[in-house]
Amino acid sequence: MSRISSILIFVIALAITAAEAPAQNQAQSQSPVASAQTQQTARQALQKPTGAEKSSTxxxxxxxxxGVRENQLIGYGLVVGLNRTGDKTQQNLFTKQALQNLLERMGLTVRAQDLRPENLATVLVTANLPPFARPGSKIDVTVSSIGDARSLQGGVLILTTLKGIDGQIYAVAQGPITTGGFLAGNNAANSVQVNHPTVGRIPNGATVEREVPFxxxxxxxxxxxxxxxxxxxxxxxxxxxxxxxxxxxxxxxxxxxxxxxxxxxxxxxxxxxxxxxxxxxxASDTRARVVINERTGTIILGKEVKIASVAITQGNLSIRIGTQFFVSQPAPFSRQGETRVVPDQIVTATESEANSVVLPEGATIEQVVRGLNAVGLTARDIMNILQAIKSAGALQAELELN
CATH class of the missing domain: 3.90.1150 (Aspartate Aminotransferase, domain 1)
Incomplete structure (x- = not known):
């Protein structure tokens, strides 16, 4: 009887083991599948466009x-032909020296103290050498006054060599200058200026003489x-x-x-x-970013800039300090005292009612701007508010201050 019981127990154990084996094999076979599905989901998430992306480009x-890049060139030159708007060479000794060197190379001997031209200006000439530029190619140059010339209008740049960072000459520039502005008048007190006449350009004004090896x-x-x-x-x-x-x-x-x-x-x-x-x-992707330029009052906010739930209260405190003048004079028929103008300083402070706006969780930039404009905030106020929101940890974007 005990032998039969042992056999029954052994058979039952085999049955249980056989029943558990498929389940274990199934669980083991599902593990690689789940891992593959996870990787596939990750790849699909990477390929799937999101709202933060720009359109396909x-x-x-x-x-x-x-290696395919531009190289900067620079040179020092002289602009001639100005209508008495050039450097005041009595103050700019380098202008005298440059003109004296130029004349000596042409076979003329002059003393620097004898030079008093007002139709001349010393300039820096800059240009960008594009990739694959070959000798004989033409490039644009920018001409900028470095002295006290009042205008480069009507001037002509004489032959100027342009060098790279390695000190080698890569181009030579020469030609008439276009300024896009003008100066009318004989002196600073009686003149009219339009745009910026001390910087000009010469389209195709330089000829490439050496190429960058690449x-x-x-x-x-x-x-x-x-x-x-x-x-x-x-x-x-x-x-x-x-x-x-x-x-x-x-x-x-x-x-x-x-x-x-x-x-x-x-x-x-x-x-x-x-x-x-x-x-x-x-499909390019960009990081959510807010750019603030405090000098110009410009605020640039990306499309996907969001903030957490936040309440904003802005109180406007206005303090005005002014001076009012009144006349103090002695009593009629009085022989003592004199009439004087006495200033009286007035200080007033007014605070308008605080403006409040509540923005929901995940508010977009459109909602942020609409909410802040609704309470009549200026650009300066919005700058301060955005910085405060960033400090509070509610701005879900990178804040860049220029």
């Missing part, structure tokens, strides 16, 4: 190839650099490039940089390949 609008032929890969660092945008851009060329050639190195391996089939067609990359569409 080309990569060329948000990034540029590494070759695309030896490139094994290309590097794209985003104008603004953003991990979401750089990841989407790499995915969009891979999808366009149907092979994993692009990878993001950080929040701004994408490295693209050149396919063997595209090495002989590098320019066409770069053009195709530039025209790949990508």
């Amino acid at each position: 080309r990569i060329k609008n948000i990034a540029q190839f590494l 070759s695309l032929d030896q490139q094994q890969n290309l590097t794209l650099v985003l104008n603004e660092a953003d991990f979401t945008t750089v990841s989407r851009a790499a995915q969009a490039i891979n999808k366009t060329f149907e092979q994993p050639i692009a990878r993001a190195l950080d929040g701004r940089t994408i490295v693209i391996d050149l396919p063997e089939t595209q090495r002989a067609r590098l320019i066409e390949f770069m053009a195709m990359v530039e025209n790949v569409e990508v």
